[in-house]
Amino acid sequence: MTALSPSPAPSRDGDDHPRRAGTVGGTPVGFGRRQLLAALPDAFRKLSPVALLATPVMLVVEIGAVATTVLSIIDPSTLGWMVTVWLWLTVLFGTLAESVAEGRGKAQAASLRALQAETDARRLRPDGTEEHVPSTSLHQGDLVVVEAGERIPGDGDVVEGVASVDESAVTGESAPVIRESGGDRSAVTGGTEVLSDRIVVRITAEPGHSFVDRMIALVEGSERQRTPNEIALNVLLASLTAIFVAVVGSLYFVADYSDAHQSVLVLTALLVCLIPTTIGALLSAIGIAGMDRLVRRNVLAMSGRAVEAAGDVDVLLLDKTGTITYGNRRASEVVAVGGTVQRYLEEATVLASLADETPEGRSIVELLEGVQPEPLADAVLVEFSAATRMSGLDAAGRQVRKGAASAVEAWVRAEGGTVPDDLAPAVQRVSELGGTPLVVADRVGTDAPRVLGVVHLKDVVKEGIRERFEELRAMGIRTVMITGDNAVTARVIAAEAGVDDVLAEATPEDKLALIRSEQRGGRMVAMCGDGTNDAPALAQADVGVAMNTGTMAAKEAGNMVDLDSDPTKLIEVVEIGKQLLITRGALTTFSVANDVAKYFAILPAMFVGTFPQLDVLNIMRLSSPASAITSAVVFNALIIVGLIPLALRGVAYRPSSASSLLRRNLLIYGVGGLIAPFLGIKLLDLVISLIPGL
Template sequence: MKKRDVSVFNRDIIIEALLDSFRKLNPLELWRNPVIFLVEVASLIITIEFFLELSGVKKGLAWFSGWTAFWLWLTVIFSNFAESLSEIRGKARAESLKSYKTTIMAKKLESPDPNAPFVEVPSTELKKGDFVLVQEGELISGDGEIVVGAALVNEAAVTGESAPVLREAGSDRSAVLGGTKVVAGNIVVRITANPGETFLDKMISMIEGAKRRKTLNEIALEVLLVSLTVVFLLVAFNARAISEYLVAVSNRGEPMSLAVLASLFVSLAPTTIAALLPAIGIAGMDRLFRRNVIALSGRAIEAAGDANVLLLDKTGTITLGNRMASEFIPVGNHSFEDCVWTAMIASIADETPEGKSIMELAKKTLGVRSDALPRNVKVIPFTPETKMSGVEVDGHSYRKGAFSAVRDYIQKLGGEVPHQVEVVVAKIAMSGGTPLVVVKDKEVIGVVALKDVLKQGIKARLARLRSMGIKSIMITGDNPLTAAAIAKEAGVDDFVAEAKPEDKLKLVKELQAQGYVVAMTGDGTNDAPALAQADVAVAMNAGTQAAREAANIIDLDSDPSKLLDIVEVGKSMLITRGTLTTFSIANDIAKYFVIVPASVAPIYPDLNKLNILHLENPYIAILSAVIFNALVIPALTPLALKGAFYKPISPGRLFLYNLLVYGLGGIIAPFVFIKLIYHLIELFVR
């Protein structure tokens, strides 16, 4: 999928964001950010005062009021710019998806029978429950479930990946999306979404960050910011009355002007974090989208950042998903070659990854070419009832399957399974492998060991999660022995074996009752109940409709291991908010030593002791603080959009790190830059 360049420094996006910043000056829109709204009100008041002073109607320093008003307006515009930039980047990504919303002529069937008559109708007229026939080379006309057939589907319109994927009826990979293309095969699809309600529509809506709902932590932080703002607003009002009293008592100086009071309020109020807070949340969703993950709400990302338990499926998340043949073990008096040959013949018609791996290892072991294998074979497919597969050739039966299935099969034929087979099977299972018993006629020839291959780097990533204080729990349908071995090799903290849908749901509820924030992945209908219960539910795009509807995050690449990335983005978003809040409050502490002595010292000289920067001209000092207060917002905007640097360390060390870097840095930076701005202004004034 071709995506528009949405980098922070993209020229077109910056221009569009600047124009939108001026549109956002509308008070009816800006009031949603109370802190910046009050800055706009102060800007308007000082602008009026400037014109009154300029015209001589009111006595005062017009140059000071004018420049103060100018930088206060810039403070508001820079705040709007940060939010606009994050919103426009999200909308730019949404535009790339809108190009795939086309009207497709659909072959609507009267029934799910692919041979039934059909009529061609526009895709916009399809409704939930309709059946459509999609043939090779055609676009799928709407979101749905395959009810008949199988096909290779190119999902580049959604995921950006050009490699086709297999979708088939009756499996957890039966869901298809409108706008994707059938590369091979013919299928019948039951439509599961009405026009305007498709997954693509939902994605576009969610990506357009302007519609993002605020999270509970954001709301709590906004309440804190508004409370601080009210406090400093009262301070500014009282400062005027106090200054008038001191002037009357001491007969020195003049009462604080409105420009000075506005500067005092704006510099001390938490304007930096108030300006950047909206951008942080939207940027979190944007960073996930860059990883082909759609968050259906900002709360989902925030919950991911707070998650302290991860439920990970074994297959596809911890392991590669395809078990590979690793060893052939003969039993009884049978030779190694007999065992390998029997396993190879039994796997001739097995197109599963496991069957192919047996064939590859057997051919390599015996040095056999494909053209040397028997051709006229009768295929015995795998069924849920027999739990075995194989072939019949030259009057002999070759089978392979689970130990219990093979035992029942041989006993029905009047044969016996040697005790040695059970010992070998148990040993393989205890080592984390999966045993397949191979049979010729009614005699066990040997056992094939299949091994789950861990994903590269998964152990290190789980260790990183542990260092964050996050507990990992592997969920698998494997037997306890196999599950224990994989859990030990991967380094997960705990595991649940032979898990059924109700077990998954029960586990999520139990963990939540203990106070944990639970995240999990899933792609099947059997995962839907647990996904709906989990705090962070990541569904695979290739999974079933039920799983996607139960989730609050969708992985377009259907890579379950992305749950780890989602957690890291969530952590980064929370840390970004925390670091910028720390920096903003630390800034206010530093600006206090500039604004207060400059504002009050002419009336009350004793407070000049607080003037640690030794700024002689109080008006230039105040203006320097206002300019710094405005410039720090665009300076920190890239950090808000990109996210603060995040390391998986304990909360205590993280708090200390933020306090030293952003707290101490937030105090030092204003002193340095306000002093520099002060001297630059002095050059122009002279």
């Protein structure tokens, strides 16, 4: 797949993207024994109280584990050591979840570091000669030559030539991509390999500030900041923890007053089981995994906040050129006028385009690649110039010209020729379709020149983009195309692409005004763009997705970069954002709901000796008070491990209304959170009751 091809539709089951399932840039990302073992050392390091300050819930659990450890040493008992061990495991499982999530980013970073090996660069001197220098000595603005089999020494733009480039180490795609001067396929990444031909690259990044450097920092999580939503949830969890600490602390005195004395060990077990340890342990892993899932879709998020915001996007603004359409206009047809034979027109059009090295000129040759005109003797290519607005070819006995309609008409008339009557309607038809008409004419011998036909240059909408916009519409997102083109051209492209609205003849100020207007209306706005003129809008948008093939200004302004340069990738970005929010909500619901079973397990066990009537609350018919308390503590720890894969993979997202999502969340994770602990604690009780001395 080239950088201009739309990505296949994303999976809806929360699994890895189908075209990169199980890998990140070639690095395995599965969840299994190997990943757990690799994450264990870091999980133990995170047991430091300083590290746990960011997760107050787990800090309280660790304090409780320390307290029970001391008590078990002073007064050893089977129950004491069982509770102590599983409290420590609860904290460890929480740090393990975060370590596994971070480990996936570190694995990706390790593969990316292979791209940073110092390479030999062939830098061009001002006189055009080459000098060999290490890639680390290159600076912004340097020109380097790269040929087949060589690595590109640094980030840059192709300024000369066209080549096939292997970017699999960065994007995970095995298929090479085409990079060429001009248009929206000129950006190259340092460390990628040229497979064919020769290109000249202008370096755009200083050493240590390359795109790969930024990517490594991002996937390792060193630049990850907690999002407002995550901070708010942390505050809620900390508040709930403080409330339960106060409640359990007061329970000590209530129990003492009622002659149902409770040990600190039992009260600690109760506290740990009642505070929201499940979501507290998994919260950080959910956020890290959300950014990781974006990386696996070849999208780099500069912050977790951008991922969250993507889940609430209402409006998507897309720049037309290079985003909805290919970066340059392409020839779509040649129409004969004045009775010219079609084959003769096509041959003349190819001859007139041989000197045209613009992307438009090359597209004409590609369109007519099967046409092989007879070679002309002593042919001299006439390059396009802004003064003549024409290009062509002069040979012995023949002249061929191609260019703007008015320029070619003026040349024909100045040389004594006439313009056919059907030329104006043909030019008008192309203009009304939103295209650019180029007129072809030739002159044979001493005859007067004549007009042969019209070439239709059009903005070509990227394949499959209309279907992707329909998906966005089903998700409740309104799409708006922004372009500097006139209203006629804009409406034609908008209709072909299937966008909901269009802003024509837009200046950078117009884009900013539109985004601010939407935001004032309470809507979350996403913007896709690739040009320098898109930078202000990308910076203002809640979610700014810059194309990797775009300018450095655009990439610096956005808070996401799409390595595939596919504007419809925002569908996947939005899905991942929604998946992140839904996963966090689902596991919070589950965490709160499963506390209910623990009430029925621990509270009767604590007071049944003093108040036998409370045995009626022992609806699980647990074997003994000690077994009930231990089973609840063990379940509290094991459920964290059981939910790590879900936290990393994310809850499946399917486009639906907010009420449907809420209902589904409550039915699956609310009801599931109620039922699972009853079953789990009862099964554990059957096993634990067999332990002697408990």
